[in-house]
Amino acid sequence: MGASEGIEFGEDRMQFGENGLIPAVVQDAESGEVLMLAYMNQSSLAKTLETGETWFYSRRRGELWHKGETSGNVQLVRELRLDCDGDALVVRVTQIGSGACHTGRRSCFHRVLSRDSAGSLRIEFREGSASSADGEAMTAAILFDLYDVILDRRARPVEGSYTCYLFREGIDKILKKVGEESAETIIAAKNGSRAEIVYETADLLYHLLVTLAFFGIHPSEVFRELSRRR
Secondary structure, X not given: OOOOOEEXXXXXXXEOOXXXXXXXXXXXXXXXXXXXXXXXXXXXXXXXXXXXXXXXXXXXXXXXXXXXXXXXXXXXXXXXXXXXOOOOEEEEEEEXXXXXXXXXXXXXXXXXXXXXXXXXXXXXXXXXXXXXXXXXXXXHHHHHHHHHHHHHHHHOOOOOOHHHHHHHHOHHHHHHHHHHHHHHHHHHHHHOOHHHHHHHHXXXXXXXXXXXXXXXXXXXXXXXXXXXXX
């Protein structure tokens, strides 16, 4: 595809470069934080629009790739914006999991360029993200962290671990606990105690994650279903 070729939308025209690619800046839809930069071709753009999750084109591997396919850190697409020249995209997403960067950080842009007192260029590593919503994002990521711990306990049992005990007892015991924790959450809500509700909801979420782990279902699958319904 040549630089002059593109996809037309009424009076607008989407321009792909001579390599058939268009840069896509991925941005958190809520906080506005820039998460990563990748490239799309017409096929990956079509897959993104079709699935509601980000797909890109790898210049190094020469193939399409689905963000989060192996890590579970998928990106649920909220909006795609085309710039005034039609040659760049902003993809506004809800980031699932620990983050967009392969290093485990939320954003790929975690290094800050500055000059030291001698005028030399320096690079500083900033742990975490610059977003004010970062605390909330990392709090949501605890579900994925906990799920990974649950999987690890199943694969490598630890003496005295309650999680290991549940897997050893089997699905009937796990489901019994889900039922018990559901009832306790209901009672807490009836009592109107915020502290009780939070505590019992945490218990319920933990046992639901154990149930998902028992069947090999990643929490991101539940988030995708919630996104589809929304």
